[in-house]
Amino acid sequence: MTSTFLADKRSGPGADVPPPDTVRARGRARRRALNWLTAMGFQLPALVLFAGLVLLPMLFALYAAFFRWGGFGMPEDYVGVDNFTDLFDNPVFLGDLWRCLVLVALTLALQLPFALAMAVLLNQRLRGRAVYRMLFFAPYVLSEAITGVLFSMVFAPDDGLADHLLGSIGLDGVGGEWFADQSYVMATLFIVMTWKYFGFHMMLYLAGLQSVPRELTEAALIDGANAWQRFRSVTLPLLAPTIRISVFLAVIGSIQLFDLVWVITQGGPDHHSETMAVTMFQYGFKRYQVGYASAISVVMFGICLVFALAYQRFVLRRDLEGATTTMRGAGK
Secondary structure, three states: OHHHHHHHHHHOOOOOOOOHHHHHHHHHHHHHHHHHHHHHHHHHHHHHHHHHHHHHHHHHHHHHOOEEOOOOOOOOEEOOOHHHHHHOOOHHHHHHHHHHHHHHHHHHHHHHHHHHHHHHHHOOOOOOHHHHHHHHHHHHHOOHHHHHHHHHHHOOOOOOHHHHHHHHOOOOOOOOOOOOOOOOHHHHHHHHHHHHHHHHHHHHHHHHHHOOOHHHHHHHHHOOOOHHHHHHHHHHHHHHHHHHHHHHHHHHHHHOOOHHHHHHOOOOOOOOOOOHHHHHHHHHHHOOOHHHHHHHHHHHHHHHHHHHHHHHHHOOHHHHHHHHHHHHHHHO
16 A cells, blocks of 8 residues: 555656756756856957967968978978078077077166166155156056157267267267167167166066065064165065066066067167067068078077976966965865
């Protein structure tokens, strides 16, 4: 009798209705699928643009680097790795690598410390510090083309502002052919680069300095630490993640430098201010050796990629692990 009752219950109305837990699980799965489709719908236009304007050109440049190609039609004259071997036999390109190292060294040794010093100064309670911040950051807002034309006039031989200022303090013989002299051109370009980009790094450091808890510096002051000790033992360690990001951006920017050099010197005199990007432009758009220029672009990409991966692995690792731990903690 009991078995008959159970059989009637299983075959009665509502027998096919799943348990509430199963219904809730199906609802969650549908919501997750809907959220995923919505996210993909928003991301799809950006992914299409990235694939069409970044990924495919990169892959085609890698393909073209193995051909002797003038840029018209499809590459057909396959030369293997000859473009790369010719590249590292080219004294101009080897000079580009050397000038890149020089710019990176000068940037790390002079430009970034100068930006940090200005950030520390403008983080103090100074009258009109907002105006100073705006003035120092303004050059970064200007385009590279405007900056190049401006400093072409500032460092113009004989009648430029730089020569007039040096003459007014009795240094008439110091100036001259700023961008035409092989001995001065890279130093002058670095001055222009520093004027253009140090404001960006200064603002990064200012943002990092303003995130340093004031209680820590006050506690160090109570303990008897002077200004240098407070900066070295409290401020600088807390500012280290910002400095590491700034160094990364500065190095990548130095490797890819093109605009300022092209507008001011076009790589002259006699290739003494040429960078890898300028050499690539010269071969690709002036000499129509697009396959050779593609090889230069591949080498540039490889240098940036190796540096980025190594920097992330050995320098940014602690910062990334700290960010991941924070996100996991917030998720709990």
